[in-house]
Amino acid sequence: MASVERFDLWRQRATLTELADQGGQFLNTAEGLAFIEQLTEFFAPGLKGAARGWGYDLERDEVVNMIVEQLLATRQDGEAGPARYAATAENPWAYLWACAVRWGQEQWGTRGVPIEAAEMIPMPIEDDESPHTPIQEVVDLTFALVAQVTPEKHHVAIRELLMWTAVNPPQRLSYETDERRAAHRMCPTLTLEQVIAVMKIARGSRPRAASTSLMGQFLLDPDFRVSSSASHARALTHFKNEFRAGETGSRMLSDWITHG
Incomplete structure (x- = not known):
């Protein structure tokens, strides 16, 4: 299938919206087959x-069937399913990839994605002339720092949350709680407080977001050292304390309604 052309952003959104609306019926259409x-x-x-x-030798069809089954799974609590969330994400394919990795971990293993597999993440095409650090490298650099101050048992979840944060730029302040709730779906083993802590160290904290955002700094300079910036060093220490204090908090998505 080397000749298959990747859907552009508009077609990604349209396809996922149709899947969310029609379910399995959509997959029987020409566009549904193109999605497969x-x-x-x-x-x-x-x-x-x-x-x-993770120790499993699978065929492509088995992987595709797993993704489709998860996308068509019955919605719970009257909430929109992953197809609709992916359709509204900044990068639908990257959002869907993050979901697929989590589903795969649940079915086939618990470790992070191997380095060679990470190269297959369907991220946006980077412009060779872009002055900014590639998104995947930004995620890796940010994770390398926060991993030093967080328990290893949370590292898989933190990396997935950082990836989601990287491909979903912040929305208006009025949508912040909904956005954090959507991000929490990528890492349900974290508490609400831990999700907030990770997103704050990644994006920065108001009103000094630019001087406290690790991702923002690595986007501009992949050689950035946190020891060279007092504001980022303080933000990292604050993150460490917030993440640790949040360990006993709620992991229930429904609690975002009152937490916001």
Whole structure:
């Protein structure tokens, strides 16, 4: 399927919206079959590599079937399913990839995605002339720092949350609680307070977001050292304390309603 062309942003959104609206019926249409081709070409190879790292040798069809089954799973609590959330994400394919990795971990393993599989993440095409650090590198650099001050048992969840944060730029302040709730779906083992702590160290804290955001700094300078910035060093220490204090908090998505 080397000739399969990746859907542009508009088509990604349209396809996922149709899937959310029509469910399995959509997959019987021409566009539904084209969506299956997208999963086979752009998602299955990376997840196959991840599965091998977890000790499973899978075929592409098995990986695609897993993703489809999860997308069609009955919605719970009257909430929108992952297809609709992906359709509204800044980068739908990257959001869907993050979901697929979590589903794969639940079915086939608990470790992080191997380095070779990470290269298959369907991120936006980077401009060779761009002055900014590639998104995947920004995530890796940020994770390398926060991993030093957080328990190892949370590292998989933190990395997934950082990836979600990287491909979903902040929305208006009035949407902040909904946004954090959507992010929490990527890392349900974290508490509400821990999700907030990770997103704050990644994006920065108001009103000094620019001087406290690790991702923002790494986006501008991949060689940035936190020891060279007092504001970032203080933010990292504050993050460490907030994350630790949040360990006993709620992990219930429904609690975001009152937490916001």
